[in-house]
Amino acid sequence: MQTPPSKMAHRLQVHFHLIFVLCTLLISSPSIHNNLRIVQASSPPIQALVAPITKDTATSLYTLSLSQRQYLLDLSGPLLWSPCSTPHPTVPCSSGDCAAAASGSGAPKSCTGQRPCTVRPTNPVTGEQAAGNLTFTDISTNATDGKTPTAVVTVHGVLSSCAPVSLLRSFPGAAAGDAGLGRGSAASLAAQLYAKLSLKRQLAICLPSVTDAPGVAFFGSGPYGFLPFALLDASDLAYTNLVKNSPSSSSSAAYGIRLSGIAVNQEAVPLAAGVTVTFDTALPYTVLRRDVYRVFVDAYQSAMAGVPRVPGVAPFEACFNSSGLGVTRVGYAVPSVDLMTEGGGGNWTVWGSNLVTQVATDVACLAFVDGGWAAPSAVALGRFQMEDNLLVFDEANSRLGFTGTLLFIRTTCSNFNFTRG
Ligand SMILES: *[C@@H]1O[C@H](CO)[C@@H](O)[C@H](O)[C@H]1NC(C)=O
Numbered sequence: 106m107q108t109p110p111s112k113m114a115h116r117l118q119v120h121f122h123l124i125f126v127l128c129t130l131l132i133s134s135p136s137i138h139n140n141l142r143i144v145q146a147s148s149p150p151i152q153a154l155v156a157p158i159t160k161d162t163a164t165s166l167y168t169l170s171l172s173q174r175q176y177l178l179d180l181s182g183p184l185l186w187s188p189c190s191t192p193h194p195t196v197p198c199s200s201g202d203c204a205a206a207a208s209g210s211g212a213p214k215s216c217t218g219q220r221p222c223t224v225r226p227t228n229p230v231t232g233e234q235a236a237g238n239l240t241f242t243d244i245s246t247n248a249t250d251g252k253t254p255t256a257v258v259t260v261h262g263v264l265s266s267c268a269p270v271s272l273l274r275s276f277p278g279a280a281a282g283d284a285g286l287g288r289g290s291a292a293s294l295a296a297q298l299y300a301k302l303s304l305k306r307q308l309a310i311c312l313p314s315v316t317d318a319p320g321v322a323f324f325g326s327g328p329y330g331f332l333p334f335a336l337l338d339a340s341d342l343a344y345t346n347l348v349k350n351s352p353s354s355s356s357s358a359a360y361g362i363r364l365s366g367i368a369v370n371q372e373a374v375p376l377a378a379g380v381t382v383t384f385d386t387a388l389p390y391t392v393l394r395r396d397v398y399r400v401f402v403d404a405y406q407s408a409m410a411g412v413p414r415v416p417g418v419a420p421f422e423a424c425f426n427s428s429g430l431g432v433t434r435v436g437y438a439v440p441s442v443d444l445m446t447e448g449g450g451g452n453w454t455v456w457g458s459n460l461v462t463q464v465a466t467d468v469a470c471l472a473f474v475d476g477g478w479a480a481p482s483a484v485a486l487g488r489f490q491m492e493d494n495l496l497v498f499d500e501a502n503s504r505l506g507f508t509g510t511l512l513f514i515r516t517t518c519s520n521f522n523f524t525r526g
């Protein structure tokens with residue numbers, strides 16, 4: 106077993122001490138305090154927006170709270186959509202807005218005169234599609250300084266697609282629509298918020314592992330605060346390049362990275378070549394293409410040779426009697442997995458809390474699923490593997506920032522302070 110890296114925790118503690126010293130200075134020095142106030146009053150640009158992410162008990166899907174409503178958090182969706190009231194504003198099909206929304210959603214290109222623009226919203230859970238008018242909506246959420254919400258901001262004229270109510274099938278009961286946050290589409294909700302508020306083109310998400318305390322999404326620049334004292338910024342993250350998906354891929358708005366290899370217990374598994382990883386919040390667990398799945402699960406089972414096997418529990422094959430397993434701050438004491446990112450970005454090390462899931466008393470399973478040969482990407486990272494990790498999709502610099510599990514630094518995704526400052 107590897108020893109947990111303490112470098113990041115140390116760096117964060119140093120960070121904390123610096124902040125403490127700065128605060129002390131500010132309190133004791135009225136002149137600095139006044140200068141800061143003047144700067145803030147004269148130019149209040151918005152650094153970032155913040156919204157809570159809630160894990161639904163029944164479906165384990167996540168919703169994003171916007172405008173006091175819940176929308177499915179859809180990391181690879183190209184559009185914002187929800188059922189519309191009638192009448193609703195429409196957009197001419199000859200407009201640039203229509204072209205932007207249609208190219209993301211794969212709608213037909215035919216257009217005559219001022220006909221309303223229709224697009225094809227997709228339900229990412231069931232794969233169902235429907236036709237809907239493109240319309241406008243207002244989105245309200247809080248601005249943030251990275252530590253708490255600061256003030257409500259309403260963004261007018263956000264492009265959104267109408268959809269039949271039936272398209273909400275399989276969503277959490279509270280969900281009124283789908284917040285498509287995918288990349289590369291000008292009509293993605295994230296892209297629209299960046300453009301309308303001149304935010305840094307950067308989306309940070311932190312998915313909660315629990316259903317009773319929300320995680321958090323940020324649109325714009327860091328830092329990102331997690332109680333009791335972690336204030337994460339660019340220097341606390343490791344980075345790897347975001348890659349473009351193949352156009353044939355089913356969800357071309359998905360964020361993707363490349364791995365040069367995967368290791369189990371620090372031993373590389375025999376992959377023929379590097380692999381592409383996509384991020385998909387519609388998947389409960391990571392789905393591996395058959396070739397990757399076979400070598401990975403075999404390697405993991407070998408590494409777990411000392412732990413009694415129990416019969417598989419669908420959809421999982423590799424299950425273990427967990428009664429004898431040790432428990433650590435980062436979940437069961439099981440072999441770790443290194444996702445070795447391409448381009449010298451370093452390893453994203455995955456520990457027990459994101460590797461094995463408890464399916465019954467005494468039964469824990471390796472939480473990876475066989476996607477068959479036709480899987481659209483070699484690795485489609487699902488929700489369980491992303492929980493309690495801060496993921497920063499930095500489109501401005503075309504890179505992904507990652508922290509690995511926050512449990513190492515004694516915090517979780519549920520520790521953003523949502524009490525307004
Ligand atoms: C789309 O908009 C047109 C024009 O306002 C309207 O007649 C039509 O009913 C709308 N379609 C749907 C599905 O709401």
Ligand SMILES: *[C@@H]1O[C@H](CO)[C@@H](O)[C@H](O)[C@H]1NC(C)=O
Pocket residue numbers: 170171172173245246247254256257523524525
């Ligand atoms: C803004 O934040 C406050 C405090 O967390 C919250 O009560 C309010 O609902 C938020 N407003 C919006 C529009 O999200």
Ligand SMILES: *[C@@H]1O[C@H](CO)[C@@H](O)[C@H](O)[C@H]1NC(C)=O
Pocket residue numbers: 368370371372373443445451452
């Ligand atoms: C990444 O993981 C591999 C496999 O465990 C290991 O050999 C390598 O030293 C790690 N690299 C870094 C920078 O930690």
Ligand SMILES: *[C@@H]1O[C@H](CO)[C@@H](O)[C@H](O)[C@H]1NC(C)=O
Pocket residue numbers: 415426427428466467468
């Ligand atoms: C797991 O192992 C314990 C201790 O050997 C045993 O009592 C228990 O029945 C086993 N559970 C399963 C599900 O195999």
Ligand SMILES: *[C@@H]1O[C@H](CO)[C@@H](O)[C@H](O)[C@H]1NC(C)=O
Pocket residue numbers: 253332522523524525526
């Ligand atoms: C959360 O933020 C509020 C507003 O700044 C502050 O009063 C409160 O002390 C913070 N909570 C914690 C636990 O730090």
